[in-house]
Amino acid sequence: MKSANNRNFISIKDISREDIENIIELSRRYKEINGPLIDTKRIELSKKKIASLFFEESTRTRVSFETAARNLGMEVNGFSGVEGTSVKKGEPLVDTGKMFSGYGYDAIIVRHNLAGASRFLSDHLSIPIINAGDGSSGHPSQTLLDLYTISEAFGSLDGLHVALVGDLRYGRTVHSLLQAAELFNMKITLYSPPGLSMPEWRIEDYERATGKQVVVASDLTDVLEHADVLYVTRIQRERFALGPEGEAEFKKHQGRYRINRELLESSAKKNLIVLHPLPRDKNCIEIHPDVDSTPYARYFHQAQNGLYVRMAILTTILKQGFEGRQYPNRIQSPSWVDLPVANGNKKGEKLVYRLDEGTLIDHLEVNQAPRIYNLLGLDKFGTSDHSEIVLCMNIRSQKFSRKDVVAIHKVKLSPEQMYKVALLAPEHTINIIKKNRVVQKQKAKLPSPLRAIITCANPICVSRKEHNEYAPSVFYVEKHDPLEVRCHYCEQTLTREHIELDC
Secondary structure (H helix, E strand, O other), X not given: OEOOOEOOEOOHHHOOHHHHHHHHHHHHHHHHHOOOOOOHHHHHHOOOEEEEEXXXXXXXXXXXXXXXXXXXXXXXXXXXXXXXXXXXXXXXXHHHHHHHHHOOOOEEXXXXXXXXXXXXXXXXXXXXXXXXXXXXXXOHHHHHHHHHHHHHHHOOOOOOEEEEEOOOOOOHHHHHHHXXXXXXXXXXXXXXXXXXXXXXXXXXXXXXXXXXXXXXXXXXXHHHHHOOEEEEOOOOHHHOOOHHHHHHHHHHHOOOOOEOHHHHHHHOOOOOEEEOOOOOOHHHOOEOHHHOOXXXXXXXXXXXXXXXHHHHHHHHHHOOOEOOOEOOOOOEOOEEEEEOOOOOEOHHHHHHHOOOOEEEEEEEOOOOHHHHHHHOOHHHHOOOHHHOEEEEEEEEEOOXXXXXXXXXEOOOOOHXXXXXXXXXXXXXXXXXXXXXXXXXXXXXXXXXXXXXXXXXXXXXXXXXHHHOOOOOOEEEEEEEOOEEEEEOOOOOEEEHHHOEEOO
């Protein structure tokens, strides 16, 4: 499905290679001007108002976006950090966004500690939303300035060997950069301390999209000998858990790698460039200052490019929008597969099922019946004669040797309840029974998206109930067999064995 005229910029996965190349070209033209515009673009955008909402600390991203907007003649307002705002009083994210939209702002730049916060905000507002970093999920504008800097150095983004080094588990910049690499002919190498490796689902996304395998390296010297681009990230204390356990984990990883001049001059390719999204951590610096004066160092140049790239992003979003990346249709209507009824007579099983009329959930795996009972909320039906429920466990089955069965007297399952059964028990059948006979047997085929059914496994996803943002979970069915679903907000994928259902 083509996302035409997309005026949000939430994820690198939302934009196409052509969009990236257009941003790079427009950034190059803005860099040639090197200052506030005096051409027609500035006149066209001079009446626009931009809200800059940084719920997390920022120097480069915030200042470059705000300077970019002013260079384009726009008015900028907002906050840097939540101190002194109603967020400290518990205001929900969407309420904050609606306020700025209601005040006539034309776009919102947002940085937030929760993954998927920008996507959630864009679902509720009609003005463009720009993701300036959301938790450990992604940082798409940083990736565009990374790609622009690489293209300046090499003239092309194809055919390069890019090594991602450092905290690849929590580092949002490398997550977005890996997504962008899907669109270019790049070789990707990953090097990280144990415990901070790239999430497996992100590697699988890349390999599925490109047909290439990433290289997971254990020797930094070997990485330097072959890489064209060394992209280094710091280990970020703010991404670890609060309290002593998080502090201990951070200390365990801190200082596990350091790039210095001697290492580069002895091991690196002559044309290697070293990038870093910044800031460096002066308490345990990952790129020694003696690298700053070498030809390898491009990270300050990279940061300066952020101004021109973000001017290009604002211009694109407020004018024509992005073309967008093409994907298969994610919207699928629910359906039920009718199965043949071999022998509809249930009289012989009455003593086991005790079911004359109602719904029989059959062919559950052994020990699944209690979980189905709880997740479907069957306990809420009470104990009256009209809602008799029987759980049969570990009974004989001609097809599966052993199985569980749930029999529900005089009750028909809702579609949402049937979807939960389908998510938990792929071999299930739903039997509709009337007068001791099976009148219909079927399986539920999952719709896409699934709303308010699955709990996202990402602890910092905006949809998690403990964050109190009231974002209903939304998952797209990427594959049915084997089942794979993807979170609408943070983009994490889950397979059947890792799915946790909302109660």
